[in-house]
Amino acid sequence: MSSWRRRLVAALADELGTARGEARLLAERTAAAAQTAGARAEATITAAARKRTKLTAIHERMLATLRARRDQTLASGIEAARAAAAEAAPAAAGATWDEWEPVSTLGRGPAPLLRVGELDDEAALPALVGLLDRDHLALDASAAPALPGLLLRAVGSAPAGLVRLHVYDPERLGGSLSAFAPLGKAGLLSFIGPSGLRETLDDLVEQVRRINAEVLAGEHESLAGLASATGRRPEPWRVLVLVDSGIDRWHDHDRAQLARLRRTGVAAGVHLVTVGDLDEGMPLLTDTACPGLGAAVRLDGPPPTPTITATAKAVAEKHAAGREPARLVDLLPRRLWAARSDTGLQAALGESPTGEPAIVSLGDNPPHALVGGPSGSGKTNLLYAWIASLASSYSPDELEFHLLDFKEGVSFARFASGRRDPTWLPHVRLVGVNINDDREFGLALLRHLKTELRRRAEAAKAHEATKLEELRAADPEGHWPRIVAVVDEFQVLLETRDAVTDEAVQLLEDLARRGRSQGIHLVLASQDIAGIEALWGRPSLVAQFTLRIALPKARRVLAESNHAADTVPRFCAIVNDESGVPGANRTVAVPNAGHAEAWEPLQHRLWQARPEGNEPPALFDGDHVPDLTGRTPAPETAILGQTIDVAAAGAEFALHRAPGRNLAVLGTRSAEAADVLASAALTAARAQHLAVDICCLEPDAATGALGLASALEAEGASVDWHDNLADACKDWEDRADGTLRLNLVYAVDAGSARLDPAQAASLRAMLLDGPERHLHTLGWWRSVPRLREDLGGFSARFDAVDAWLALDVQGPELAPLSPASGGPAWYPRLRRGLYFDRARHRRPQVVIPYATGAAIARPDAVLDGPLN
Structure with a gap:
């Protein structure tokens, strides 16, 4: 294989390995990503499930809350409805018979609504009707048993006497409501006989006319409005109850009068309640339906007859006792002394029938x-x-x-x-x-x-x-x-x-x-x-x-x-x-x-x-005896007692040099006579220095006379005591040296009978001539004849006695001394005397002898014997 092929194959193999590594790496990354995504998806699903569970719980809680709120709102609504019902029909107007008693809750507004039963649902709210101040009411035959309860709640929720019933029941002659009979004795209920309907209708129509003309008098639209404005309801509610009366057979005049009452009666407090006679012009109550309510109603049973009778008796007795009086504080002006009396005086004496102040x-x-x-x-x-x-x-x-x-x-x-x-x-x-x-x-x-x-x-x-x-x-x-x-x-x-x-x-x-x-x-x-x-x-x-x-x-x-x-x-x-x-x-x-x-x-x-x-x-x-304390007259003046006048002044006796300025105290009341003499001597001694001779021939007055002597000396007077009248008259010319001198003799007539002619002549000479020498005799005689005898007998004149003060002496006995023929019109009474001074008075005046006990109380150092 050529080298370039080998180099190509090697390069491809390297690229393939790299691609595989990248693919593996990608696969691993993909797997990891997938795993991560799956985990995330699972987590997301789990979170969603959890959220869904949470939302469900929240929803359920929300539903539960809504249900609770709905129930609470419903309960609150029911309670609010009950509270509103209790406010609209309080106490006797809305209580059930097992806890019912008559209680007046009448305020300034209209009369309360009256309970007749319950709504026929789970809430069992009270069913209320408006009668007094609101409307008339018709009951069909099925609702007739509710009538006694309706009337009892009306009577029991108002002040005694403010609801008066007139019942016309021609079939049973009032027998259906006979338990209310005690109201009749107080004039709060009348059972109308078959022949009395017209008179009743005419009278109620006249009442409406009178109330409109004289009570409302154009100032208020209704009695309810007047009561709201003044807080007083001047007229009662009059409710005419017609039970199976056969309205459709009435005379035209009677139906016309009934129609007038239906139109005008509510404003004047005259309401109609018919039973059995349906009247399309009035709200109707049946045993299943209540006027103004869209729900079925269960009517209450009639109240126990003893409850009706006892309530009627209590209301009648309270009404017979009279209207509760107005409160004084409500009639007084809010601001004191704001009025002026230039043109006259005006004041509220009480409340008028309209509840306003009666000026x-x-x-x-x-x-x-x-x-x-x-x-x-x-x-x-x-x-x-x-x-x-x-x-x-x-x-x-x-x-x-x-x-x-x-x-x-x-x-x-x-x-x-x-x-x-x-x-x-x-x-x-x-x-x-x-x-x-x-x-x-x-x-x-x-x-x-x-x-x-x-x-x-x-x-x-x-x-x-x-x-x-x-x-x-x-x-x-x-x-x-x-x-x-x-x-x-x-x-x-x-x-x-x-x-x-x-x-x-x-x-x-x-x-x-x-x-x-x-x-x-x-x-x-x-x-x-x-x-x-x-x-x-x-x-x-x-x-x-x-x-x-x-x-x-x-x-x-x-x-x-x-x-x-x-x-x-x-x-x-x-x-x-x-x-x-x-x-x-x-x-x-x-x-x-x-x-x-x-x-x-x-x-x-x-x-x-x-x-x-x-x-x-x-x-x-008049029951108080004035005290001598603090009485000081002008010089040469004695005060005998307090005059009965506005100024409560002293009855004065002048001690100036003039013929006859002597005083005769007349009567048998020794304590009062002694007080007159003591008052005269003490007040004269307070005014100036003087000399006093005291001769007490009345044993009952001896202690007081001794106390007087001591009190006179305390006032600076010179005092001589005489044991008998002869000594008091003896050598009076020598004592009358021109200085003011008083000769006080208690019970003159007790000693004058023992005087020989010469001594009696000395007494008369002292009385006649002594005042001109400033020697004044203040003597007490028990009767007018004895005074006359000491002055010279029946034909004697009274010139020697200018003034006299009679105690228990009848007016005719004073005729010889009085300026009025036949004597003054004087009827003796306790602690009063009739005083006359011919030098000052045109007519006698009544005086009150002072109480001198405190002024002549003997000091601790008791006198050892008579003063000399």
Whole structure:
């Protein structure tokens, strides 16, 4: 073989080996790649399988979550539906019979829906229907058993008396609803006989007309709207129940009236419920279907008859007890003292039938008020409510009160500062309590008002003003508040034919006639003003009291033809500002203002807001005996007791040099007589230095007389003690040296009988001539005849005694001493005396002897014997 062939074969072999190596390498690489790809493919397949498994689990979880959410949403929806149902039909309106009890949940909105059964599905939601404030309702024969339950829920879910049933059941004559019969005793249920249907329909139509015209009066579209706006429902719901009544056979007039009720009744609270008589114009309830629901219904069974009867009795009793009174806090203004009294006074006395505040005015018209009501009718509570409303609206610069209560009690004492409560009502300037035996204090108030009226009239004349509004404008810096004088049980002031009554009537007539122009207003209250001749015999006086307020069963407060007070419910009053004519009647629900929990927080609030310098009111308590402490008169003056007047001033006796300036204390009440003598001596000693002779001939008064002697010496007086009347009269000229000297003799008549003629003449001479030498005898005689005997006998004159103070001495016995023929109209009473000083008084005045026990208490160093 040639060499080139050998070289070719060798080259080819090398190339072939290289190719084979490359092929092998490629094969190996291919195999490796294939193996790698297979592994990758297997891994991919495995990963995909795993992912698919994971997605399946996620999907399943998602489905489970969705199912849970669906179930939860369904459950939440059911719970929400139950909650909504419970809100729409709370308590008695929606409870099942096993846990049912009457509970009113009525608020400012419409009445609740009423449960009649359950929806016929797994949820078993309550089935509710609208009746009160919403619609009428028709029940077919299959749903008739639901009627008692429907009515019971309506009655039990509203305040007592606000649902009234009228049942027309011609077939059974009301027997189907006889368990509700106890409501009839309270006027909340009437069973209509076959002949009474027309009258009932006509009456309900008239009620709708009246409510539209007088209650809604164009301001509200319905009673539900009015209740939502005011929070009060002035009219009850009236439900006419027609059971198998045969409407299609009714007379045309009756069907027309029924149609009117169907059209207009709901807005006025008049609803129809028919059973068995289908009416296409009303929602229909059957045993399988409920109005407004698209689901089948299972009706509740009727409530147990004992439950119906017990509920009817409870509702009737609560309604008979009267309407719950309004709350005082709801009637007061939100901001204190924001009103001005220039033109008059306006305040909320209570609530009107529409639930709005009932405003009562005092001003030019009406100027004065009469308030009447028998015991227990709430007269005092009404006065509290009126005072609270006025005091909250007007500041003490705009309004002042003068308050008197003639009955035995302390109704107005809470307005003054006391031991238990030191606060007072800032508007009150005078309070009189327990004054049923002190008619003179009522007279004193009228005199005080007459003086204030004169002062205001003079100021108005000076400023050329004709009434208070003009005076306040002309004199803005002056203090001209309106004055309201409240006199409770005022008839006590006028019940006796005497000088007190005569003057009181004259003052009342003048104040009532002229007080309106000067801002002085009278509020006279009484349990019964019938038979008060002194008042009703003066028609011009009564005519001034154009505002009349009559509480339940009040007599003769309104006009003779107005008997509204006979039927007004408890906690209410008839307010009439047209002199009591029937057309001006307003029924007002009065709040409970008399309870301490209602009044005390208000008084504390007003007291804390009082202006600077506001002083507590003067308090006159007829049961309180005033104390002598701190009483110091002018020189040559003695104080015998406290006068019964607005200023509570002392009854003064002048000790100047003049004939007859002696005092005779008359009566047998030794303690009071001793107090008068002690008051006179102590107060005179406080005013100036003096000398005192004491002769005590009454053993019961000896201890007090000794204590008085010690107290006089403590005041700086010179004291001489005499054991008998002869010593007290002996040498009186020597003692009468011109220095003021008092001769106190306890029980003069006990010693005068033992005097010989010369000593008796010395006594008379001392009485006649001693005062001109500044020796004044203050003696106590047990009777007027004994005084006369000591002055010289039956024909003796009383010139030697200028002043006298009678205790338990009847008026006719005082005739010889009195300026009035026949003696004063004086009826003795405990701790009161009648005082007359001919040098100062036109008529006697009643005084209260001071309690001097504390002032003459003997010191620890007991006196060893009589003073010399």
